[in-house]
Amino acid sequence: MGAGRGHGGRPLGLTSLTIAASGLLALLIGVAFTVLLWAINDANNSISARRASRTALVRAGSMEQLLIDLETGQRGFVITRREEFLEPWHAARKALPLEARQFTDSTTSEEQRRTAERITQGVRSFLDDYSVPLIAKARGGDPTAGSLEEATEGKRRVDALRAQFDEYMSDERVHLAERTDAAGANSNQAVTAAAVGLAASMALFAVFTVLQHRAVVRPVRGAAAAAQELAGGDLSVRVAPSRIAEIGALGSSFNSMAASLQDSRRRIMESTEAVHRRTARDLHDGAQQRLVSLMIGLRLARELLPGSERAAVDLLDQSIDNAQTAINELRELASGIYPLVLxxxxxxxxxxxxxxxxxxxxxxxxxxxxxxxxxxxxxxxxxxxxxxxxxxxxxxxxxxxxxxxxxxxxxxxxxxxxxxxxxxxxxxxxxxxxxxxxxxxxxxxxxxxxxxxxxxxxxxxxxxx
Missing domain, CATH: 3.30.565.10 (Histidine kinase-like ATPase, C-terminal domain)
Known part of the structure; x- marks a missing residue:
């Protein structure tokens, strides 16, 4: 019995313990990396989808800007009968075919593509069925070109198209937010998998500290130093590859986590710049356009006054100068937020x-x-x-x-x-x-x-x- 107990109670040798620990470690790392690869693959898919959504939003914004240029150019020409006001109109008309094709090609779903095709058809209809005939009337001296009925019709068409643009971009932002949330969830899974793998690895390495000091401890210290730099805000830090499989896996996990954090910071910057871009566009489309219309009206009133009305002429000249100053200041403000020329x-x-x-x-x-x-x-x-x-x-x-x-x-x-x-x-x-x-x-x-x-x-x- 004593012999049996001795045989049955014999401890495992160091080699057996090492094999067992290594096997357990390999299993844990395999599971962790399976989760990591799955999360990284989903994250990559989410990144590609987000990039496509951002491209779609940019193309939609460019298409909407063409519509604004068409409307602004025709309105300025109808009011003043000056050909220089048609320059943005001509440029937008020339660019429309290419922008329309790029706009529809950038859509991210069949539903969005159908919406984009409706918008494109609406813009072309605005140009061919309303804007071109209106400019022809104005050039021909037709007094109805500047009538309230024509202006109301143009505003109705533009407002309807911009509502469609807003709906399209709103839907695309919803898709973008969903893909961003999915990428965040995948990143959390990657971080969790990396943390579990690291904790299990460190627990097993503690048993073999002396035997595996060079093979394990020093590389882990290097990873810890990199983590400290990462915590200090340096998201570009990466762990160098190692010939040891386990340490190489740890480095890959760390680098994936750092890349995910770096991508998160990039998304924050892109979101902030999107807000700046939208604010600058709203200033340009709203207050600035109203000031331009006001200045045009003041100049027309100035030309209608006889030279003998010096007090009124001087007052209008001063008002025109003030309006131009306000336009310049507003343009400078919008350019500081997000330059339209960019x-x-x-x-x-x-x-x-x-x-x-x-x-x-x-x-x-x-x-x-x-x-x-x-x-x-x-x-x-x-x-x-x-x-x-x-x-x-x-x-x-x-x-x-x-x-x-x-x-x-x-x-x-x-x-x-x-x-x-x-x-x-x-x-x-x-x-x-x-x-x-x-x-x-x-x-x-x-x-x-x-x-x-x-x-x-x-x-x-x-x-x-």
Whole structure:
């Protein structure tokens, strides 16, 4: 009996314990990675769907802007009979076929495509059945062109189309929110799986600390250091690959988590910029258009007064000047929130517009100019704007040079001839915010700022078409 007990109670050797622990560890990691891969696959699908929704929203906004240009141009021409007011109308009419095709092609569902086709047909009907005949009447001197009935009909058509645009974009935002929620749930599952895998791994490694110090402890310490940097706000930190399968798996989990957090910050920035874009559009479409109409009316009234009515003429001239000042101030405000030229013409024209308003002489040059995804364009623009603002406020510069190079990676260079001396230790909130914005889009920021020799910022942002 004693022998049997000795045989039955014999402890497992170290090799057996190692095999058992390794087997358990492999099982846990396999399960965790199955969940991770599933979550990552769903997250990737959600990201692709969100990107498609954002593209659809941008195309809808461009199509709606064409409608606004058609309506604004025809209204200005009918009121004034001046051909220069038809320039946006001609441009919108020329761009309509391509924009309509891109708008319908960017839809994310059959229902949205049907809605987009109805909207496109409505815009074409507005142009062909109402706008073109109205302009022909106005050119022919037909007094009914400026009648209240014609104006009411135009407003009814535009309001109906904009309501359809609003419904389309509202539905697309609902889809985008649903996909964002799904991506967030997948990220939570990935984080949970990574945490469970890490806890189980550390519990088993504690038994074999001495034997596996080099193979396990040191890599885990490296991962912990990376996690500390991540907690400090550096979402670009990644764990280097390891030849040890388990540590390599841990690094992959960490990198997936960091990438998910980085994507979350990017979404927040994109959401904020969408709000800015909508606010700027509302200012342009609302108050600014009313002020333009007011100024046109004042100028027409001024032309109708005889020269002998000096008091009335002077009052109207002063009112026209005040209206023009208000328009300029409102346009400057809207441009500061989100420049319309960025949406319509792209990054380089927007930066050149920024240069025209900069109090310090600013030279803009570019290479390979082309349109890139709107999220990258807006992010790059605000990076340049923040860098220029920092140079104007703090660098005491007399010149700022901006160079933009397009390729698979968008490269931005902002250089000034100021006092220099900018570094991580001396960087203020503006430079920190700039670094966060670049990191959110997987970009890299390099600062070269020797004291007394100016500051050069080099920014690289991947372009994903």
């Amino acid at each position: 949406t319509v013409k792209g990054l380089v024209p927007a930066v050149r517009d920024l240069a025209s308003r900069c109090p310090v002489p600013m030279v803009v040059d570019c290479e390979g100019e082309r349109r890139i995804p709107s999220t990258v364009e807006s992010n790059a623009y605000f990076v340049v704007a923040e860098a220029v603002t920092n140079a104007v406020k703090h660098a005491q510069a007399s010149r700022i040079d901006v160079f933009v190079e397009f390729g698979e990676v968008l490269r931005l260079k902002v250089a000034d001839d100021g006092i220099g001396g900018v570094g991580k230790a001396t960087a203020g909130s503006g430079m920190t915010g700039l670094a966060d914005r670049v990191a959110a889009f997987d970009g890299k920021l390099t600062i070269d700022s020797p004291p007394g020799r100016g500051t050069t910022l080099l920014i690289q942002i991947p372009v994903r078409d």
